[in-house]
Amino acid sequence: MARTSARRAAAALVSCRLCRVAQQQISLHVANGDRARALRVITRCAKPQHQAALHLRNRGLYARDGAPGHMYCCASVPTSVYNDVVAGTISQSDFERALRVKVGVAENVFVRRDDYAICDSNGQTHFWLFYVPTRQRYRIEHLMHLDFLSRARRNIRKCSGCRKHHREYWRFIFVGPFQRIRARVFALLARIGEPGARLIPLNDYHRVF
DSSP states (O other): OHHHHHHHHHHHHHHHHHHHHHHHHHHHHHHTTOHHHHHHHHHTOSSHHHHHHHHHHSTTOOTTTTSOEEEEEEEEEEHHHHHHHHHTSSOHHHHHHHOEEEEEEESOHHHHHHHHHHHTTTTEEEEEEEEEEESOHHHHHHHHHHHHHTTOOOEEEEOTTTOOEEEEEEEHHHHOOHHHHHHHHHHHHHHTTOTTOOOEEOTTHHHHO
């Protein structure tokens, strides 16, 4: 037991040292006006929790942030699976195994929702859950992806409409439940200095909350 505790303490010490070294490099790049290099230092960190910690310490690294926009959460499932669960021919657990979650950003979530309706008109059913108006949408999206990455691998889904590959989908059984995702969004908004940001329900919010 004592050896295990000692090992954990040593690992924590190494982690802190690595974070300190990374922070020194980030500060140097920021002082030189090179935000791209500062971001590269963060993304080279091996562990998602270290990346998240460094992102939270370094506000303003995302050049695209600052303008009003939306961060949103939606979910996607093959239409055949959705029809089966409505008909009662498959269980809720089978439905959840097929479900994929996406946290993304858009200047206007309603335009993005319309785009997906056309894009995935065949083969996929989308559930639009909520969005948050925020000036730091890229940062909060990346922090949520790091949180998901600590629990699951990214999924790449080939779209039946546009034939492109949509990235950054996550298996619900690993990153859910939805209540946890919502709570994580609120916690990160408070951490990045937007505790008053409102989470606004979308069409399918009532199905899961």
